[in-house]
Amino acid sequence: MSLGGLQTFSRMIRGRRLFAAGLQCCRCRLSCHVKRHYSLLPDDVKSLRALVNPEISRIRNIGIMAHIDAGKTTTTERMLYYAGYTRALGDVDDGDTVTDFMAQERERGITIQSAAVSFDWKSHRINLIDTPGHVDFTLEVERALRVLDGAVAVFDASAGVEAQTLTVWRQAEKHHIPCVCFLNKMDKPAANLSFCIESIRKKLKANPVLLQIPVGSGKNFTGVVDLLTSRKLMWKMKSMRDDGRVFEVKALDRSDDPDLLQVVSDARTALIEQVADLDDEFAELLLTDFSENFDAIPSNKLQEAVRRVTLARKGVPVLCGSSLRNKGVQPLLDAITAYLPAPNERHHDVVRWYKDDLCALAFKVLHDKQRGPLVFLRIYSGTLKPQTALHNINRNSTERMSRLLVPFADQHVEIPSMTAGNIALTVGLKQTVTGDTIVSSKASAAAAAHRAQNDNEAGKRSRECASVILSGVEVPDPVFFCTIEPPSMSKQADLENVLNCLQREDPSLKVRLDPDSGQTILCGMGELHIEIIHDRIRREYGIETHLGPLQVAYRETVLHEASASDTLDRTVGERRHVVTVELAVRPVDITSVGGSCELAFTEELEGQLSAEMKEAVENGVHSSFLQGPLLGYPLQGVSTLIQCVTIEPGTSPAMVSACVSRCMLKALRLAGGQVLEPVMSLEVTVGEDHLSSVLGDLAQRRGTVRDIQSRHDNKVLLATVPLAEMMVRGHSNVKIAFFGGFNLQVRIIYDLRICVHVKGYSTVLRTLTSGNATFSLELDTYEAMNPQEQNTLLKRLSGLL
Numbered sequence: 001m002s003l004g005g006l007q008t009f010s011r012m013i014r015g016r017r018l019f020a021a022g023l024q025c026c027r028c029r030l031s032c033h034v035k036r037h038y039s040l041l042p043d044d045v046k047s048l049r050a051l052v053n054p055e056i057s058r059i060r061n062i063g064i065m066a067h068i069d070a071g072k073t074t075t076t077e078r079m080l081y082y083a084g085y086t087r088a089l090g091d092v093d094d095g096d097t098v099t100d101f102m103a104q105e106r107e108r109g110i111t112i113q114s115a116a117v118s119f120d121w122k123s124h125r126i127n128l129i130d131t132p133g134h135v136d137f138t139l140e141v142e143r144a145l146r147v148l149d150g151a152v153a154v155f156d157a158s159a160g161v162e163a164q165t166l167t168v169w170r171q172a173e174k175h176h177i178p179c180v181c182f183l184n185k186m187d188k189p190a191a192n193l194s195f196c197i198e199s200i201r202k203k204l205k206a207n208p209v210l211l212q213i214p215v216g217s218g219k220n221f222t223g224v225v226d227l228l229t230s231r232k233l234m235w236k237m238k239s240m241r242d243d244g245r246v247f248e249v250k251a252l253d254r255s256d257d258p259d260l261l262q263v264v265s266d267a268r269t270a271l272i273e274q275v276a277d278l279d280d281e282f283a284e285l286l287l288t289d290f291s292e293n294f295d296a297i298p299s300n301k302l303q304e305a306v307r308r309v310t311l312a313r314k315g316v317p318v319l320c321g322s323s324l325r326n327k328g329v330q331p332l333l334d335a336i337t338a339y340l341p342a343p344n345e346r347h348h349d350v351v352r353w354y355k356d357d358l359c360a361l362a363f364k365v366l367h368d369k370q371r372g373p374l375v376f377l378r379i380y381s382g383t384l385k386p387q388t389a390l391h392n393i394n395r396n397s398t399e400r401m402s403r404l405l406v407p408f409a410d411q412h413v414e415i416p417s418m419t420a421g422n423i424a425l426t427v428g429l430k431q432t433v434t435g436d437t438i439v440s441s442k443a444s445a446a447a448a449a450h451r452a453q454n455d456n457e458a459g460k461r462s463r464e465c466a467s468v469i470l471s472g473v474e475v476p477d478p479v480f481f482c483t484i485e486p487p488s489m490s491k492q493a494d495l496e497n498v499l500n501c502l503q504r505e506d507p508s509l510k511v512r513l514d515p516d517s518g519q520t521i522l523c524g525m526g527e528l529h530i531e532i533i534h535d536r537i538r539r540e541y542g543i544e545t546h547l548g549p550l551q552v553a554y555r556e557t558v559l560h561e562a563s564a565s566d567t568l569d570r571t572v573g574e575r576r577h578v579v580t581v582e583l584a585v586r587p588v589d590i591t592s593v594g595g596s597c598e599l600a601f602t603e604e605l606e607g608q609l610s611a612e613m614k615e616a617v618e619n620g621v622h623s624s625f626l627q628g629p630l631l632g633y634p635l636q637g638v639s640t641l642i643q644c645v646t647i648e649p650g651t652s653p654a655m656v657s658a659c660v661s662r663c664m665l666k667a668l669r670l671a672g673g674q675v676l677e678p679v680m681s682l683e684v685t686v687g688e689d690h691l692s693s694v695l696g697d698l699a700q701r702r703g704t705v706r707d708i709q710s711r712h713d714n715k716v717l718l719a720t721v722p723l724a725e726m727m728v729r730g731h732s733n734v735k736i737a738f739f740g741g742f743n744l745q746v747r748i749i750y751d752l753r754i755c756v757h758v759k760g761y762s763t764v765l766r767t768l769t770s771g772n773a774t775f776s777l778e779l780d781t782y783e784a785m786n787p788q789e790q791n792t793l794l795k796r797l798s799g800l801l
């Protein structure tokens with residue numbers, strides 16, 4: 001940090017003092033004894049077979065999450081290297097990292113799949129998942145977070161909190177995951193500690209607990225001062241190729257830069273005050289045993305308190321470094337073991353019903369051509385052994401697991417058993433999909449349900465069953481779709497097979513058949529997502545497919561309330577089916593129901609209908625929700641009330657569903673249709689010189705500017721814009737861009753280092769700003785189209801334009 005930066009920071013933390021005036025800062029009087037610290041590195045790369053089941057308190061299941069390009073993969077590579085699991089440092093820019101092992105990841109320099117890696121650090125087992133930063137792969141992050149106990153949020157220290165950081169942070173909060181922040185890229189000239197701390201506070205609404213102060217800035221960033229011990233950790237690199245394994249640990253003394261001493265002293269006092277504010281036990285210790293000199297508090301007491309604060313999610317420890325320049329990663333590893341929770345410190349309600357019986361969650365499925373599906377399991381209780389039958393509660397099926405492996409990126413090491421708290425990779429589970437709960441047997445699930453019932457006498461049966469199933473992963477709705485065709489009809493069955501495999505791996509990929517054209521439709525989270533799938537089908541399965549023009553996934557809703565009734569009277573063979581249905585539909589606020597549709601029965605009907613017929617009615621309504629009356633897009637924000645159902649004896653449930661669907665269509669048509677379009681939130685970082693051209697372009701795209709902020713010399717433009725406006729205009733061109741655009745897209749990612757979501761916009765932005773802009777885009781909401789736009793869309797989709 002520059003002198004000015006140090007002083008600003010010093011002022012900032014002094015200004016933030018929370019404690020009473022009695023808290024005085026004491027100058028540290030630590031010895032100037034110097035020692036050399038070597039990270040644990042065995043003589044050779046560790047034998048993967050040496051991995052054994054560690055004690056649960058020494059396991060850390062953690063994820064690395066951040067905005068695209070913050071340096072997650074680079075940081076993971078350093079961790080593996082310092083832990084002794086790799087001989088050489090991998091580099092994303094050279095395409096030789098351990099965790100980005102897919103061909104597309106190596107070519108594009110981005111993470112697409114989360115990869116699980118197990119390694120040991122100072123007698124702790126770290127199971128680490130490197131997650132993608134690109135918004136198209138948000139589900140990968142969600143799946144990983146579901147099974148993690150803690151996370152490291154990596155930031156580009158020159159950018160602070162970026163758009164996707166906010167998304168993943170919210171995801172971590174949803175799963176109550178304690179985090180540690182790592183301000184990476186401190187070697188960049190624009191790196192700014194106080195800016196990052198403020199953006200964590202303001203944008204993430206988190207409470208940053210700063211544990212280190214950087215020494216030097218930009219190219220001269222040489223190390224950090226650990227505020228707990230007041231010791232300097234210095235990486236004295238002899239050359240650019242120095243791997244940073246060896247660093248010097250030295251207590252601060254009077255020979256150090258007086259500005260640095262002042263900043264450290266102020267920051268340490270602020271840290272003590274902040275922790276005392278957040279942790280009563282520490283505050284009490286401080287006031288009873290160290291009231292004369294708060295600064296004399298032992299570092300281990302401060303560390304214990306920071307741990308409690310982190311686990312209670314009252315604060316997030318903040319560390320800094322530069323992974324690419326090999327500085328600051330070993331203290332980050334220490335922080336993971338010191339502050340993030342062990343599996344037994346997390347409370348998963350369901351685990352207590354299983355006691356020592358096996359209970360695990362399938363959180364990821366990979367397809368291996370030789371071994372079939374590989375299922376990643378997080379074990380919550382009990383022990384997993386190979387060659388055993390396992391029961392899948394969600395599918396109510398039992399299948400045999402043949403082999404048990406420890407995942408080490410794309411290498412897998414076979415092991416005889418695995419205990420609670422760990423992450424395992426299994427071979428042989430053919431029916432299991434992401435989100436399923438795996439137990440040892442049907443009987444053990446029943447026993448768990450029984451325990452749940454005993455503990456919760458007041459609960460209903462259905463709730464008890466639900467409580468013994470681990471909650472799965474929420475799959476967001478796809479926003480793009482396109483048709484996919486095999487090169488010839490003879491390949492259709494192969495393509496269907498491949499798409500089935502890919503869907504098991506990736507629940508955010510949806511495949512459906514167009515009922516009118518009979519074509520196969522691919523629905524995905526973004527253009528890049530669909531392009532990667534297309535590419536994988538070609539490379540991994542050898543099928544050259546043709547993608548149709550990319551289209552926006554609109555939704556439909558209704559404008560007014562309407563009622564309808566219908567009677568179905570049909571004789572099939574000897575059997576007569578007669579059913580009469582009366583129902584009403586009405587619009588509901590799309591934000592209040594989270595975008596979904598609602599279904600209710602009158603109280604009277606609830607008591608009258610058998611479970612089977614109720615399910616038939618529900619099926620009829622739900623199938624209508626999937627196809628709106630205007631353009632056949634799924635419905636959103638529609639509430640349905642079933643008012644009357646009369647069923648004559650002998651009528652089949654299928655006929656009841658058919659009658660309900662027909663009646664729904666009548667009611668929906670009467671209620672008047674409205675198209676809803678996906679509206680994206682857009683963040684563009686651009687130099688001030690180019691701001692006006694970006695704004696002008698945005699106005700033409702029906703964009704709404706929400707805010708313009710300053711970040712260093714750049715402006716950050718926050719806006720919302722309809723997704724359709726971000727695509728290449730003239731849809732037939734998209735097809736050409738798809739086939740010819742592969743290299744172009746790779747180049748854009750490398751040139752601009754941006755989150756390329758929509759090629760059309762990225763190209764325009766590059767032209768407008770001479771390559772001096774980055775942007776990210778994510779789904780904000782669905783909004784009603786105005787009548788004129790809707791008319792144009794209806795005409796275009798019906799071929800009239």
Ligand SMILES: Nc1nc2c(ncn2[C@@H]2O[C@H](COP(=O)(O)OP(=O)(O)OP(=O)(O)O)[C@@H](O)[C@H]2O)c(=O)[nH]1
Nearest residue numbers: 068069070071072073074110111133185322323324
């Ligand atoms: N200057 C500087 N560059 C870094 C640092 N760490 C990573 N980078 C560079 O930043 C770019 C992105 O690094 P990655 O490690 O791929 O980032 P990521 O967060 O894994 O990216 P995604 O997986 O695509 O989201 C690469 O060009 C790295 O060389 C750092 O400490 N300093």
